[in-house]
Amino acid sequence: MAGVGLFSTLPTTLTAAPFRSFQLPRSLPEAQGVSSAGLLNFVNAVEDAKLNLHSLMVVRHGKVVAExxxxxxxPALKHTLYSLSKSFTSSAIGMAVAEKKLTVEDxxxxxxxxxxxxxxxxxxxAMRVKDLLMMATGHDKDSTGSLRADPDNNWVKAFLAQxxxxxxxTFFVYNSGATYMLSAIIQKVTGQKLxxxxxxxxxxxxxxEGADWETDPNGIAxxxxxxxxxxxxxxKFGQLYLxxxxxxxxxxxxxxxxxxxxxxxxxxxxxxxxxxxxxxLQGYGYQFWRCRNGAYRGDGAYGQYCIVMPKEDTVVAITSETSDMQAILDHVWKHILPGIQQTAITARPSAALKQKLTSLALPLPTGQPTSPTAARVSGKPFQIADNSLNIKRVSLAFxxxxxxxxxxDDKGEHRVVCxxxxxxxxxTDLSTIPLKLVATAVPNETKTRIAASGAWSDENTFTMTWRFIETAHYENVICRFTGDDLQLEFQKSLAVLTHSKDNRPVLSGKLLATASQGK
Known part of the structure; x- marks a missing residue:
């Protein structure tokens, strides 16, 4: 299902979602002085550049003009924010300062x-809370790796030992460990987790509604x-700042x-x-980046954005999986920004924009829905040779x-429906920590949301795409059948994105004898 368009309501399948009651008001773009053509050009440009956007929302004068x-x-799915989380952590510090729980000079x-x-x-x-906020702790490098590798699982102690x-x-180094310490300080001074x-x-x-946050081994966000x-x-977070x-x-x-x-x-x-x-290179604040054109932003790895444009009274929210974060911003400045006017635009909204926004879709695996091989292997188990992933047996039922x-695998039996x-x-419980840049867990999460699709790229090759749709990432799973043999290859999206090799082994399987005899 693609997302909603210019100003329509949410699809009826989502009407029960509790967050509906808290929606921002909707408006036509031109009524708020925003060019539909500029918005359409932005969407077309990011698609042409294969920047892999997952969502877009543009807010002008407090009203959603495109989504x-x-x-x-x-719309109802959460999405991993990566370092856009930092701006929320900074806000917690601001609130605690207002409550006189601490000062930035502490x-x-x-x-x-x-x-x-x-x-x-x-x-x-000499290190102050302010130095944590502005990524100026004095460290030569990001401390996150040292924290996560600490044998005692005491990230606070590990940070202070660096x-x-x-x-x-005086010295800027982007340091996610510094933001972790802000979270630990909030928990220390308020007695509450972030x-x-x-x-x-x-x-x-x-x-x-329903926000969650990954934690360290001791439960600190x-x-x-x-x-x-x-x-x-x-x-809405960007609108609050606006x-x-x-x-x-x-x-x-x-x-x-x-x-x-x-x-x-x-x-x-x-x-x-x-x-x-x-x-x-426009400067850094308290867990916010300065931008060109008088704007500022919170952002996260692979293209998670909250862009605030005070002069234009505009917020742009984006989620994606891109390897070129600057390119997305370039397209915002090139296409969206010039189309923002001080007063309402008399031109009629573009029907093409509405049609485009209501039909957005990431590509499905390419190929045919069936193959003669499907009937031959359907439901039959393949025994997998010993491997470092501890996968023992695989079957595909069409x-x-x-x-x-x-x-x-060694944790039990897992199913994915494509x-x-x-x-x-x-x-799926295939992984409670699906593909992410940093493998930290969400407390009490035992399953992960997935959307899956598959196709036969040739008569003997079935390719599945598993999208972990509350993260930025996906997995390609390629099954190659030759007689009674199966070759199973995994391609994580981060490897596809960077044109690098997935470091997991290609697995070999053999049709079990009982299944083979019954073919």
Whole structure:
């Protein structure tokens, strides 16, 4: 199912979703001074460039003027935010500052006396909350890897044990470990986990339902990544910042905090372009990036965006899986920004835009829905040779326009139902930590949402695409049949995206004797 279009309501299949009551108002683009042609050009451009968008929402004057989801992604689905999570963590610090739980000048070591190293260096002693916020901890490199590798699973202690090579506040290094420490500080000073702290202060007022956050081994929210919310939730978060912290007549964040969080605090690094063409060299605030054109943004790996344009009174929310994050921003500046006018536009809205936004879809696996091989192997188990993935047995059952893939490993039996020429959505326990850049778990999550489809690319090759639709990523599973033999190859989307090799082995299987005799 593709997403909704210009101003239509949600599909009837989603009317029971509780977040409907908290929707932003809808409007035609031209009524809010936004060119339909510019929006359509943006969508066409990102598709032509194969930037793999999953969703788009554009808000002008507080009203949604365009929205779309590339099937099988859909309005009611949460999406992993990666580092866009950081901007939410920063907001929690702003709220705690307003409640006088801490100040940005407080020293980091003061919150964790039991975890400081035996010898505290002058630079570590000088590190402030503000330095965590502006990615200026003084570290030479991102500390996240060291935290996750800590044998004692004490990420706070591991962070404080890292050498601090530079004077805090003077040296920018993008450091997700710093944001994790902000989460740990929130938990320390409020007695609540980050998600619980934000729920009544941010999520409930904005109508953000069902948000979840990955945690460290001790239950502290990762802070710098791991939040999942819906696309409209991203847009509402940006709108809150555009409204300088006010929401429905109530102040959620101080205007001074929003000013400090979104202004230039330190010179950032990143990208290879000259500064005037590079949205990673416009400066960094408190877990927000400055942009060209007077805008600012929260963003996350592979193209998760909350772009706020104060001069234009506009918010753009995007989820995707792209290897070229600058390209998406380039298209926003090239196509959407010039089409924003100060007053309503008299031209009629583009019917082509509405049609486009209501028919967005990611490509299905290419090929035929059936093959003579399907009948020969359907439902018959293949014994898999010993392998590092501990996969023991695989079978594919073709029936009623679908394929049921059953995979047995050391954790049990798992099923994925694939549509033939269509997506079939469901839940799977095949992996409770589906393909992600950082493999941290969501508390109590035992299954993951999946949409799957398959096709015969030739008579003996069946390819499945498994999209983990609450993440940015997918998996291609290629099954090659030769006589009684099966070759099983996995391709994670991150390898496809970077034109690199998946490091997992190609598996070999043999049709079980009893199944072979019955063919």
């Amino acid at each position: 779309g989801w590339w099937a099988p992604y859909a 020293k980091v070591v003061s919150f964790f006396p039991q975890d400081v190293p035996t010898t505290v260096s002058p630079n570590l002693a 050498p601090v090579e530079h004077e805090p506040g 998600l619980d702290y934000l729920k009544p202060r941010l999520f409930d007022p904005l109508g953000i 990762t802070g710098g990544w791991g939040l999942r919310v819906r696309t409209e939730d991203i847009a 409204q300088k912290g006010m929401w429905n007549g109530k102040r959620l964040l101080s205007e001074a905090w929003i000013e400090d969080a979104t202004k230039f605090q330190i010179q950032s690094k990143g990208g290879s372009r000259p500064k005037e063409e590079n949205d990673w 029936q009623n326009g679908s394929c049921v893939c059953t995979l047995q 549509g033939l020429g269509r997506w079939v959505e469901g839940d």
